[in-house]
Every structure is written in structure tokens, then in C-alpha cells.
Amino acid sequence: MARKFDLESDVVSWLVTQIQDGLLLDEIDGRDSITALAAMGSQENFLPAFGIDHFSRRASADAAANVLEHLGSLEIISVDTSISLTTGEVLRPDILCFNQETRTLVVFEVKRATDTERQTVTELAGYEQELRNAAPFLGTYDVLFVVVAANWSPLLTHAVGNMNAWSGKQYLGLKIAPATSGFRLAVEIPEAWHLTGALYLPGEALPSIDLYLWPKDRETCRSDDQEGWGAAADLEGVDDASRHPPRIVLTAMEMIAREGDRTGAHGFMMLWRDAGAYGSGCWCLTLTTVDPYAMSAWATDNGLPQRSSEATQYFRSSVESGSAPRSLYGIARVALTLLSESFETGFESDLLWAVKAHGLRQRAVPVRFDFWGSLGRYAREFVANPAVRQNYMPFISASQLDWTDPVVGMTLVSNLTAGSPFPNGLIGCEEAFAVGRALGDLGIAAHSSSQSHQHAAVLEPMLEWSQLEAVRYGVEMLQMSNASIEVVKPMPTLSNRSEQRLERLQELVDWVALDLIGSDHPAHQACFEIGFSNALLFDWIEDGAADPYAGPAATEAAKSARRVLEFALKQADGSQGQAFKSASFLDLVELVGLADGEAKNCGESVGSLTAKLVDQRLLESFASVVLPGIDSIIPRVLHTVRAPFHTLVDWDYLKSGVRALFESGVRHPAVLFAQDGTIGTGQMSSPFNMGSPVEDPSVEVYVLDMSAASSIAIKMTWDKVEEFHAKRSTKS
Numbered sequence: 001m002a003r004k005f006d007l008e009s010d011v012v013s014w015l016v017t018q019i020q021d022g023l024l025l026d027e028i029d030g031r032d033s034i035t036a037l038a039a040m041g042s043q044e045n046f047l048p049a050f051g052i053d054h055f056s057r058r059a060s061a062d063a064a065a066n067v068l069e070h071l072g073s074l075e076i077i078s079v080d081t082s083i084s085l086t087t088g089e090v091l092r093p094d095i096l097c098f099n100q101e102t103r104t105l106v107v108f109e110v111k112r113a114t115d116t117e118r119q120t121v122t123e124l125a126g127y128e129q130e131l132r133n134a135a136p137f138l139g140t141y142d143v144l145f146v147v148v149a150a151n152w153s154p155l156l157t158h159a160v161g162n163m164n165a166w167s168g169k170q171y172l173g174l175k176i177a178p179a180t181s182g183f184r185l186a187v188e189i190p191e192a193w194h195l196t197g198a199l200y201l202p203g204e205a206l207p208s209i210d211l212y213l214w215p216k217d218r219e220t221c222r223s224d225d226q227e228g229w230g231a232a233a234d235l236e237g238v239d240d241a242s243r244h245p246p247r248i249v250l251t252a253m254e255m256i257a258r259e260g261d262r263t264g265a266h267g268f269m270m271l272w273r274d275a276g277a278y279g280s281g282c283w284c285l286t287l288t289t290v291d292p293y294a295m296s297a298w299a300t301d302n303g304l305p306q307r308s309s310e311a312t313q314y315f316r317s318s319v320e321s322g323s324a325p326r327s328l329y330g331i332a333r334v335a336l337t338l339l340s341e342s343f344e345t346g347f348e349s350d351l352l353w354a355v356k357a358h359g360l361r362q363r364a365v366p367v368r369f370d371f372w373g374s375l376g377r378y379a380r381e382f383v384a385n386p387a388v389r390q391n392y393m394p395f396i397s398a399s400q401l402d403w404t405d406p407v408v409g410m411t412l413v414s415n416l417t418a419g420s421p422f423p424n425g426l427i428g429c430e431e432a433f434a435v436g437r438a439l440g441d442l443g444i445a446a447h448s449s450s451q452s453h454q455h456a457a458v459l460e461p462m463l464e465w466s467q468l469e470a471v472r473y474g475v476e477m478l479q480m481s482n483a484s485i486e487v488v489k490p491m492p493t494l495s496n497r498s499e500q501r502l503e504r505l506q507e508l509v510d511w512v513a514l515d516l517i518g519s520d521h522p523a524h525q526a527c528f529e530i531g532f533s534n535a536l537l538f539d540w541i542e543d544g545a546a547d548p549y550a551g552p553a554a555t556e557a558a559k560s561a562r563r564v565l566e567f568a569l570k571q572a573d574g575s576q577g578q579a580f581k582s583a584s585f586l587d588l589v590e591l592v593g594l595a596d597g598e599a600k601n602c603g604e605s606v607g608s609l610t611a612k613l614v615d616q617r618l619l620e621s622f623a624s625v626v627l628p629g630i631d632s633i634i635p636r637v638l639h640t641v642r643a644p645f646h647t648l649v650d651w652d653y654l655k656s657g658v659r660a661l662f663e664s665g666v667r668h669p670a671v672l673f674a675q676d677g678t679i680g681t682g683q684m685s686s687p688f689n690m691g692s693p694v695e696d697p698s699v700e701v702y703v704l705d706m707s708a709a710s711s712i713a714i715k716m717t718w719d720k721v722e723e724f725h726a727k728r729s730t731k732s
Contacts, residue, residue: 161190260372276363369409425676436531577632588629657681
């Protein structure tokens with residue numbers, strides 16, 4: 001023990017000398033890379049994405065960069081002496097410093113032996129508490145920590161990573177090694193997160209609850225005995241003020257969001273006005289949280305392979321997903337006393353967000369959003385990001401909007417919970433059909449609302465939701481058109497003015513079919529048209545309506561679906577789906593009644609094959625089986641894109657993703673350069689995975705470039721990958 005203490009004393013003495021001489025920062029390697037990593041989120045040409053797997057690394061990088069900024073002008077308060085205010089207690093930080101310029105305390109803790117690393121965070125937590133005793137109301141950013149260790153064990157790495165990512169602390173990790181004269185330090189970013197591979201929050205991990213607000217003044221909220229068209233007609237006499245939430249409700253939302261941050265939870269809420277036939281004018285808060293146990297189960301079943309433990313097995317097998325935790329009710333209850341002044345309150349409807357949101361389209365008018373935890377941080381960074389304000393969503397800056405406005409908040413929620421409507425900036429038949437349905441829903445709501453005030457009142461929720469969804473698709477389509485060389489005609493804009501809605505919508509529909517998709521892609525045009533013209537029919541099918549297949553509309557939709565199916569099957573022979581027996585291709589073959597292998601040379605018999613497929617079966621399987629199958633046969637719409645603007649890339653993070661893929665058994669891991677400018681890692685699909693496998697992921701990797709009219713895959717060293725990125729991008 002004496003020897004270990006002497007070694008730690010040597011390091012402490014050396015650190016004291018560097019601090020006193022103002023040379024500490026000069027002894028730390030890796031400062032520039034950390035500063036660059038922390039600054040990536042504010043790049044002019046960098047669009048932030050909610051990366052679950054990047055959260056821990058980003059938090060540690062931000063903390064490290066922040067602490068480094070405070071190490072330049074330190075005054076030493078104490079060296080290995082007790083700071084306890086109580087006689088008999090011993091609390092001895094190795095070095096305690098103060099920065100007069102920034103008015104921050106910096107605590108240094110040195111660990112030279114592995115067996116003492118176990119005590120590190122416990123000791124620092126004790127020192128922090130005593131400093132707060134000495135100086136009450138110290139903020140989290142007022143007390144900074146520097147952990148200096150020769151060996152960063154898994155326990156120490158996880159402990160420091162947790163303090164930065166989930167506890168909101170500011171820890172800088174430094175790895176120390178002997179040097180010619182004294183020691184040398186290097187920044188250590190705790191890699192304590194096991195990659196999940198999740199690109200968005202899975203639906204089963206998003207339980208929600210409703211907090212209903214019934215005004216004590218019942219005249220401002222209709223009673224339940226008013227129903228149907230008569231109640232809807234009353235909206236004509238509702239003044240505009242009643243459509244806006246009372247100030248006390250907005251204050252309650254602030255309290256709830258701050259309580260969510262305080263408790264370390266992660267979630268969002270939507271305030272909506274009940275515009276249904278029952279109780280129009282009443283308010284409701286739908287609160288949604290991220291269920292950590294459902295996330296664990298999802299990662300076990302769908303994410304990158306990981307070592308199974310008793311904890312993960314228990315979460316997967318014994319913890320039922322879908323139910324809101326008590327903590328979500330606790331977050332909401334912080335505002336009940338305030339709300340009780342004006343409202344009777346009650347909790348209802350414990351359901352998953354996706355299920356609830358689908359039902360709310362018929363009665364809820366979204367009014368305001370807010371976020372907390374990691375989702376709140378993402379929302380705030382998103383709205384403040386230069387690329388978002390100048391390019392992705394310029395209306396945020398032009399109209400001075402933020403994450404609380406539905407047009408921004410709903411887009412954030414949808415992308416967080418469902419992902420991008422056009423993955424990697426590509427349009428397949430699935431995506432073409434989906435955008436057709438979105439615009440078709442808007443057309444139905446806009447046309448019906450224009451018939452009378454009664455229609456407008458009843459359809460107000462549907463119109464609002466369909467407009468928000470159309471904006472979400474429109475934002476992504478604008479990015480694709482701006483990046484594409486082939487798309488010359490500017491994208492038409494939608495209008496919120498009732499007299500212009502349908503005309504502007506038709507202009508957009510024509511542009512999507514003729515310019516964004518183009519006549520070179522007849523299958524995609526047909527799928528878009530099927531979605532747009534039959535949006536109501538597919539809504540009925542999705543909702544399980546009594547008999548959606550009766551009538552001429554269903555017959556015509558089936559004819560259109562049959563034509564595009566036959567068009568695809570005639571090209572099945574030699575397609576990627578057939579060659580590599582993809583699951584979506586085999587499902588389609590089974591649907592039309594072909595045995596395995598019979599798709600070859602079936603061109604002449606396609607008509608007789610699809611004739612055996614009854615209309616109901618064809619329509620109910622169109623979105624789930626037919627479209628994925630067609631996409632396995634017919635390539636997606638690929639545009640020639642302009643060179644993207646140059647951005648800084650966290651190459652170490654990409655390398656960790658490739659390493660995780662390789663260790664999970666993937667032998668063709670790749671860095672993906674997508675059409676929409678996204679840079680990430682993933683597994684290459686057929687036929688790109690037919691080349692020689694990667695032997696050492698720390699040396700080489702595949703590059704899959706999807707930014708041209710056709711994709712290319714090349715295996716290269718990491719140095720060459722960085723050169724490739726530099727050459728393909730332009731300076732802004």
C-alpha cells in the first residue's frame with residue numbers, strides 16, 4: 001500500500017507543479033479533437049439526429065470540453081487535506097482548485113492502482129456534497145471533476161460515463177503515462193455504452209397517459225349530453241379565445257417539463273383541445289415517456305447482439321411493456337395543485353403513444369408540445385441548429401417558432417418515434433405509397449372541411465393532423481429536390497388558407513409524381529397514385545372498418561394494385577429479391593401462389609396468377625406484403641445528388657459502430673454515405689455483400705456510397721475513407 005500511495009503522491013506533486021506554472025493544458029493530448037467533437041452539433045451544415053447510441057459519447061465529450069475550458073487559470077486551494085466542516089470527518093481531495101475568471105471549483109482525483117478505482121466516484125460524490133455544505137447552491141457546472149488514472153477499468157469507465165450522460169455531472173477523464181520528464185496526459189472518453197443499433201424510439205417503448213382538464217366553469221366546455229352534428233355546429237359560435245389554452249395550462253406544462261428534467265426522465269407531452277362531438281373546448285395533456293425496460297427488450301430482440309445477463313433476461317421475459325410507470329404520473333402530479341384552481345382533473349387512457357395518436361386524429365387538435373430529458377435536449381438543439389433554421393426548416397426562423405409549436409413539435413415526435421419518412425433519402429414503392437396516402441388524407445380533410453361550417457368543425461382534428469403529416473413529408477421532399485440535379489422545378493408549397501388548400505395540394509401532387517419521382521419510374525408513380533386516390537379506403541382497412549371492400553372504389557383500387565403487381569412480377573426474374581431470396585420477395589411469391597423458384601420465366605402467366613388473388617386479400621396485403629415485395633424487385637428512385645457540404649465527422653464513433661457490427665458476426669460492415677447526406681454505419685445488403693470479407697475492422701471497412709444515380713461499394717482503409725469523405729464534399 002505504501003508503494004501505491006507514493007506513486008499517487010508523485011502524480012499529485014507533478015500536477016501541482018503544472019497547475020502552479022500554468023502548463024497543465026499543454027501536457028494534455030487530444031484537446032483539439034475533443035473541442036471539435038463537442039462543436040459538431042453547432043456546425044452550419046450539420047443536421048442533428050437523435051442518436052441513442054451517440055448520446056453517452058456526446059455527453060462525455062461535451063463534459064470534457066467544458067472542463068478543459070476551465071483548466072487554464074487555476075488557483076490551488078488545498079492538496080490532500082480535509083475539506084470537512086465536521087470535526088473527526090476526513091474528506092481529502094487530492095487537489096482542490098478554483099478558477100477566479102469563471103468562478104468554478106475543480107476537483108482532481110488521482111488513481112494509480114486498479115483496486116482503488118472502485119472508490120473514485122464515491123469519493124468525488126462525498127467531496128461534492130461537502131463543497132455544497134461550504135458553499136450552498138453550487139450548480140452542477142460550478143463544480144467540475146478531473147479523474148486521472150493509469151488504468152481505465154470497465155468499472156471506472158462506466159462510472160464516469162454514467163455521471164456525464166445520465167447524472168448531468170461534468171467529469172473529465174485523463175489517462176496518465178510516464179514520459180521523459182514526469183508524465184503525459186491524454187483525454188479519455190468513457191466508452192461505456194453498448195451499441196443498440198436503434199435509429200429511433202421503438203413504439204413498444206413509448207407508454208403514455210392522458211391528463212384531462214375539465215373547466216370548473218362548465219360553460220366553456222360542453223357537457224357529454226351534447227353530441228353529433230348539433231354539438232359540432234356549436235363551434236361556429238365559439239370565440240377565438242377559447243381555442244387558445246389558458247395561461248395557467250401553459251404554466252402547468254412548464255412545471256411538468258422541468259419536473260421531468262429534475263427526475264432524470266425522458267419524454268414529451270402534447271396539449272390538445274378536444275374538438276370531438278363530446279366536450280369540445282376541453283383540454284387534455286398527453287404525456288409520453290421512454291420505457292427503459294421495453295427498450296432493453298427491443299435491443300435484445302432487434303438490436304446488435306449483446307451478452308445476455310440475468311438483468312436483460314428478466315427485463316425481456318418478466319417485465320410487461322406498454323404500461324406507463326408510476327414516475328410518469330408523478331411528473332404530471334407536480335402541476336395538479338395549480339391546475340385545480342380552474343379545472344377538475346383526471347388521469348385516463350394508459351396506452352402506447354402510436355395507438356393513442358392514431359385514435360386522437362378523430363378528436364384532438366394539437367396545440368402545444370414540450371420535451372424533457374434527452375428528448376428535451378435534442379429538441380432545443382434541433383431548433384437552435386443553424387442547418388435547421390437556414391435550410392431544413394427555414395420557417396422556424398422566419399416565423400420565430402420553437403419546439404412547442406405543433407408544426408415543429410409534431411415533426412420532432414414523428415421522426416423520433418417512426419424515423420424519417422424517406423430512409424437515407426430514397427423513394428421506394430413503400431415510400432411513394434405512404435406519401436400518396438399522407439397527401440390523400442389532407443385532400444379528403446380539406447375538401448370535406450370546405451363544404452360547411454359543420455363539416456369544418458367535425459373534421460378540424462383530421463385536417464390539423466393531416467396538415468402536420470404533410471409538412472413532415474414536405475420537409476424531407478424539399479431536401480431531396482434541393483440536393484438532386486435532375487429535379488429542376490421548384491417544389492410547390494402548401495397553404496393553410498381554406499380557399500387555396502386544394503389548389504396548392506394538387507400542384508404538389510403533380511410535382512411529386514412528375515418531377516420528384518419522374519416518368520422513368522412508372523411503378524413508383526403508380527404506387528403514389530394508389531395511395532393518394534385511395535387514402536380513405538386504406539384508412540378504413542387499417543382501422544378495421546366493417547366492410548371497406550364493398551363498392552366501386554375498392555374495385556378500382558384493386559385493379560390499380562393488380563396492375564402494378566403484374567408490372568413488378570414480369571421483372572422478377574433476375575431481380576435482387578429473387579437472386580438472394582429476400583424475405584420480402586418470398587412473402588410476395590407466396591401471396592400470389594408461386595412455389596419457391598417458380599418466379600423464373602413467369603412473365604406470360606402473371607395475369608392468371610394475380611387473377612387468383614381476390615381483391616380483399618390483395619388490398620389488405622398491399623402495404624404489408626405487396627409493396628415490400630415490389631421493392632425487392634424494382635430499384636428505388638435514385639437521383640444524382642450535388643456534392644454535400646463538408647462536415648466534421650466523429651470517426652472514432654463510426655469505428656466503434658463498425659467494430660460492434662463485426663463482433664456481432666457481420667463480415668461486411670460499412671460506412672454508409674446516403675443520398676440525404678447522412679453518414680453512418682450498417683450492414684450491406686445483397687448484392688454488395690458478395691465481396692471479400694473485412695478481416696480487421698480497425699484497419700479496413702466497406703464504403704457504400706448511395707449519393708449517385710447508382711450505388712457503389714468499395715473496401716478501403718480508414719485513412720482512405722476519410723479522404724473519400726473530403727473529396728466528395730464541398731466547402732460551404
